[in-house]
Amino acid sequence: MFPFPKRNAFPNAIAQRCAGDVLTRLRHKYAPYYHTFAAQKGTRVTLDGRELVMLSSNDYLGLACHPKVIEAGRRALGTWGASTTGARLSNGSRACHSELEERLAAFLGKEACHVCSAGYLACMSAIQPFVEKGDLIFADKNCHSSLWAGIGLAPARAERFAHNNPDALAESLSFEKQGTPKMIVMEGVYSMEGHIAPLPEILRVCENQNCFFVLDDAHGLGVLGKQGRGTAAHFGVTDKVDVLCGSFSKALASTGGFVAGSRDVVEYLRTHSKQTIFSAALSPVQAACAMAALDVLQTEPEHLQRLWENTRRYRQLLDGLKLDTWGSETPAVPIVLGVKERVYSFWQKLIRHGVFTVMSIAPAVPPGKDLIRTAISAAHTDADFEIIATAFTAAARSW
Numbered sequence: 001m002f003p004f005p006k007r008n009a010f011p012n013a014i015a016q017r018c019a020g021d022v023l024t025r026l027r028h029k030y031a032p033y034y035h036t037f038a039a040q041k042g043t044r045v046t047l048d049g050r051e052l053v054m055l056s057s058n059d060y061l062g063l064a065c066h067p068k069v070i071e072a073g074r075r076a077l078g079t080w081g082a083s084t085t086g087a088r089l090s091n092g093s094r095a096c097h098s099e100l101e102e103r104l105a106a107f108l109g110k111e112a113c114h115v116c117s118a119g120y121l122a123c124m125s126a127i128q129p130f131v132e133k134g135d136l137i138f139a140d141k142n143c144h145s146s147l148w149a150g151i152g153l154a155p156a157r158a159e160r161f162a163h164n165n166p167d168a169l170a171e172s173l174s175f176e177k178q179g180t181p182k183m184i185v186m187e188g189v190y191s192m193e194g195h196i197a198p199l200p201e202i203l204r205v206c207e208n209q210n211c212f213f214v215l216d217d218a219h220g221l222g223v224l225g226k227q228g229r230g231t232a233a234h235f236g237v238t239d240k241v242d243v244l245c246g247s248f249s250k251a252l253a254s255t256g257g258f259v260a261g262s263r264d265v266v267e268y269l270r271t272h273s274k275q276t277i278f279s280a281a282l283s284p285v286q287a288a289c290a291m292a293a294l295d296v297l298q299t300e301p302e303h304l305q306r307l308w309e310n311t312r313r314y315r316q317l318l319d320g321l322k323l324d325t326w327g328s329e330t331p332a333v334p335i336v337l338g339v340k341e342r343v344y345s346f347w348q349k350l351i352r353h354g355v356f357t358v359m360s361i362a363p364a365v366p367p368g369k370d371l372i373r374t375a376i377s378a379a380h381t382d383a384d385f386e387i388i389a390t391a392f393t394a395a396a397r398s399w
């Protein structure tokens, strides 16, 4: 817990801690976090005057710079202005929100959908409103922070089960009364590991257990399934998922998030989710960009095809260098290096050779799994691959 100092000592303690942090950051030429890029063009970013290949973005389909997406955002800005300056419940709802909700619900194979201003809030909303005292929550231990934030607000006991392990879930369920309402929480594609959830096996375990299934498909949407309809569609189990939530800040190249389900579930959420009731609506510009990206997904299949071609090519490179990719099955590919010193040194070498990546160290990942989180995009070109190959070869040779 945060060591809460006496009131009169408080400003001093905070000031000291902050100053220490700044000093630590200044000590490194390449501080590990909070980089500010001076420019961005496609997969290239400019950092300290140097152009680097971005290899840790979640722009899986490369749509963030797609002309149709940019034009849709521009038009929405002209039509709706910069912000709704209000919550959906009060003065913040616009036709662009309803249109996006209808189109996304149809795309996902759900009756209804609700969009909010961040994926993080959407994922919290997918849990907190639906849980009552006496219920039980079972969550994969590697779930995203937004899901744990929703679980933390819910008035029910929560248990973690071993990552992607239906047997572990079955064992946990076996200790509980069959009739007790239970919520199961998982991700479709795990953002850090790149693993796909074994949904059919998990759902089989949940049969006859009075379970309500919540799936965060932030990294599956646009990546898996026909036209990128997501992990549940990939396995043909959409009707078994009660709440499907996710983010627009990955393959849909925008910001904001969504919760989809039956009409009743979505209506209930709209009147019970604090994250929606007390927070301003998704900006119309971001709604329009997400909607344009959704159209592109359905009309230009080449992006999804190229994403998987690039993913296979990238994985071949990493396998050839005998790097540990934690069994990633998707375009989200971790390079597991085990300890933070190795991660930092590897990361620096990649930067030196022209590739920008993101480090992830414990407690963001399990102990011993400190890693560099990379993600391939449909937009990576042959020229990008040459730079990536040279950088990884150099970094892997010398650590």
Ligand SMILES: Cc1ncc(COP(=O)(O)O)c(C=O)c1O
Pocket: 118, 119, 120, 121, 123, 144, 146, 187, 191, 216, 218, 219, 246, 247, 248, 249, 255, 256, 257
């Ligand atoms: C699995 C998962 N869920 C939810 C979120 C939150 O989405 P956003 O960043 O759009 O708020 C993220 C983002 O990192 C994520 O990876």
